[in-house]
Amino acid sequence: MKRATSFREGQSTFGEAALAGISLDRTDREPLHRQLASELKRLILAQAIAPGARLPSSRLYAEELGVSRATVVAAVDELIAEGYAEGRHGSGVFVAPDLPDHVLRAAEQVAPLAETGLPRPDEVRPFQPAAPELALFPHEQWAKLMLKTWRNPIRELLASPDPLGWAPLRLAIADHLRAFRGMRCAPEQVVITSGAGEGLELLAQSILRRGDKVLIEEPGYVLIRRTFSELGLKTVSIPVDEGGLDIAKGPKDARAAVVTPARHYPLGMTMPLARRLALLDWARARRSWIIEDDYDSEYRYHGKPLPALMGVDDAGVVISLGSFSKTMLPGLRIGYLVVPHDLLASLSVVMRERGARVSLFLQPVLAEFMRHGHYAVHIRRMRRLYTRRQLALREAIARHADDVLATAPEPAGMHLICNLRNGMNDRDASKRAAQVGLLAPALSDYFAGEPFRQGLVLGYAGFDELVIDASIKKLAEALR
Helix, strand or coil: CHHHHHHHHHCCCCCHHHHHCCCCCCCCCCCHHHHHHHHHHHHHHCCCCCCCCECCCHHHHHHHHCCCHHHHHHHHHHHHHCCCEEEECCCEEEECCCCCHHHHHHHCCCCCHHHHCCCCCCCCCCCCCCCCCCCCCCHHHHHHHHHHHHHCCCHHHHCCCCCCCCHHHHHHHHHHHHHHHCCCCCHHHEEEECCHHHHHHHHHHHCCCCCCEEEEEECCCHHHHHHHHHCCCEEEEEECECCECCHHHCCCCCCEEEECCCCCCCCCCCCCHHHHHHHHHHHHHHCCEEEEECCCCCCECCCCCCCCHHHHCCCCCEEEEEECCCCCCHHHCCEEEECCHHHHHHHHHHHHHHCCCCCCCCHHHHHHHHHCCHHHHHHHHHHHHHHHHHHHHHHHHHHHCCCCEECCCCCECCEEEEEECCCCCHHHHHHHHHHCCCCCCEHHHHCCCCCCCCCEEEECCCCCHHHHHHHHHHHHHHHC
């Protein structure tokens, strides 16, 4: 306890998140002291370590990172030599209050958007749902793999890309899904897409026809309803209950059903086994399709999830839809479909006519990232972090907003549904949140018809505990 406490006291301006962002690879040829120096430079330039801040002692660094003090001293000496830090006799080592010109020029090679005259992208605001933690992504490992891949690319990377995706990435995804989701899928069943939108378009053009009925959950993911409607399909919304979608309540002539059985979006319930088996029986009997949206099944914090529908599908009627936007970076724009063998031929025809929509630049990097185990490590790390952040959100509501908001713990996901205790309409509440700089979508907006439940959808994954606490206090004041 003493060591942990003294470290936090010694690095108050350094930040716990910044320390967690340091990653050293002992299998890399680059010496550990050089890796540590690079990591510290990155954090200094990003101002995760404030200018003028005192760095913790070499002993504390060594203990926390599991390296020798000599390694830390060598890294710090490099920082001092290059002007990132300065030693003060008897006081320690401090980040340079004014970085030298050559360092600033290197950091400013990419001009901020404000200086280009171009509009900035929308900023992520508390409590934006599905926003992952970005600062703790293993950027250093990703950058090394990208450099390794493209410094001297293999011949296949310079050829025309396969519209179905880079083969090693399809293999890596199949391996991951077998291990994490219990799916029995071969690499050739995996098709790389640019995300959920393209995946839905491909299915609409390859296995469905204009006018076909598609069952969707009510409430549900707005993109599904909008995409299918724009492509001429008839979406039929089925209100969910505590067990999710009940296929017995749908029309008998539907051609497909889109479901989120692992964790309903946005309400969060898990579809029980009996409902899953009934859904599979329906699809087999009517020669229809089940489109399983596995949007955030990676983030389960308590208990063991039921296997994916595709893991218990013996008739080849389930199609799985997945993406890396919520588990890695939204800008990655890489997703996938896992389709039964019988659909591969028709899907391949459509994709080859359309051409590749996903750049080949990042696919081999992601394949190596997964093959080396970095993706699995990142998921486990985020699970632990998001568990703490969900607790922080619930505690902040109890502390600051107990009179206006009510919520309950969830065993999975990246958001909580919060009921309004003051009788306010959720759309009005969402507007009040926006007026104070918060993004708290109204649950009513996830319904196609008249909503049977109201509330606010509060994402917590991408925001640290201090931001969550301050934002809940601000939201409570707005709702009063």
